Amino acid sequence: MGTWQIAGVAALGVVILLGFSMRLVQQYQRGVVFRFGRVLDGVRDPGLRFIIPFVDRMAKVTMQTVVMPVPAQGAITRDNVTLTVDAVVYYRVIEPVRALVNVRDYPHAVLQVAQTSLRSVIGRADLDILLSDREKINTELKTAIDAPTEKPWGVLIERVEVKDVALPDTMKRSMSRQAEAERERRARVIAADGEFQASKRLAEAAHAMAATPGALQLRLLQTVVDVAAEKNSTLVMPFPVELLRYFDKVTKTGSDGAAVAAPASVPGIQLSGSAR
Numbered sequence: 001m002g003t004w005q006i007a008g009v010a011a012l013g014v015v016i017l018l019g020f021s022m023r024l025v026q027q028y029q030r031g032v033v034f035r036f037g038r039v040l041d042g043v044r045d046p047g048l049r050f051i052i053p054f055v056d057r058m059a060k061v062t063m064q065t066v067v068m069p070v071p072a073q074g075a076i077t078r079d080n081v082t083l084t085v086d087a088v089v090y091y092r093v094i095e096p097v098r099a100l101v102n103v104r105d106y107p108h109a110v111l112q113v114a115q116t117s118l119r120s121v122i123g124r125a126d127l128d129i130l131l132s133d134r135e136k137i138n139t140e141l142k143t144a145i146d147a148p149t150e151k152p153w154g155v156l157i158e159r160v161e162v163k164d165v166a167l168p169d170t171m172k173r174s175m176s177r178q179a180e181a182e183r184e185r186r187a188r189v190i191a192a193d194g195e196f197q198a199s200k201r202l203a204e205a206a207h208a209m210a211a212t213p214g215a216l217q218l219r220l221l222q223t224v225v226d227v228a229a230e231k232n233s234t235l236v237m238p239f240p241v242e243l244l245r246y247f248d249k250v251t252k253t254g255s256d257g258a259a260v261a262a263p264a265s266v267p268g269i270q271l272s273g274s275a276r
Helices: 003-021 096-101 106-123 127-132 134-146 169-211 213-228 241-252
Strands: 022-025 029-035 047-050 056-062 066-076 082-093 155-166 235-238 268-271
Touching: 003 022, 022 029, 029 096, 056 096, 066 106, 066 155, 082 106, 082 127, 106 134, 106 155, 127 134, 127 155, 134 155
Parallel strands: none
Antiparallel strands: 022 047, 029 056, 066 082, 082 155, 235 268
């Protein structure tokens, strides 16, 4: 074998050795090196990294935020309402060594903790709180999932969101009837309050008109004008009270002492036909 052949074989061996010793760590990754099964100190940062071939092994861990959907879980609330709830969990690895060493398949482990925590939190909440105060439920879920995952596994739960709450059909109908009854109650209260305020204003107006008899006649004439705006209407005019008082005064102060009484059988004047 010639010198050039030996040099070529040596160069090929060096290239193969370099190929086995080089590892590329992406910007969103961190590398953990195991030497004969033992973790070496220090996490490999992004870039081109070298290891000892056939001695070291590098495991790469993604540091990106992972969006993990939680399948729908059947649960019973504290007020004994059966429902189905699904959620979504946002988490990321903050300590790569713990995520690889302390737990096997940490994504699956986080999913299992999320499912059990979801059922547990829903079981401690009432249906009204679950429907109205969703932020409180999300906070409790985050705390329940983050406790067993952050320090032991090196996984940080950034956010937990309840996506959908599926109620039984019977419960939906009951809530619809309750909402309808509540709206009807509010409508009646508002109508009664309006009538009460109107009655107070009418009482004040009647008190003011009683002090001024002419105001009552002016209001009567205004009502006649409003009614007369409609064609083919029949108006029944009340007999003027002032005229009755005049007859009563004349009766008492007549010079001949004879009683002059107003016709009692004529309580008013009726106008038939078209009002103009």
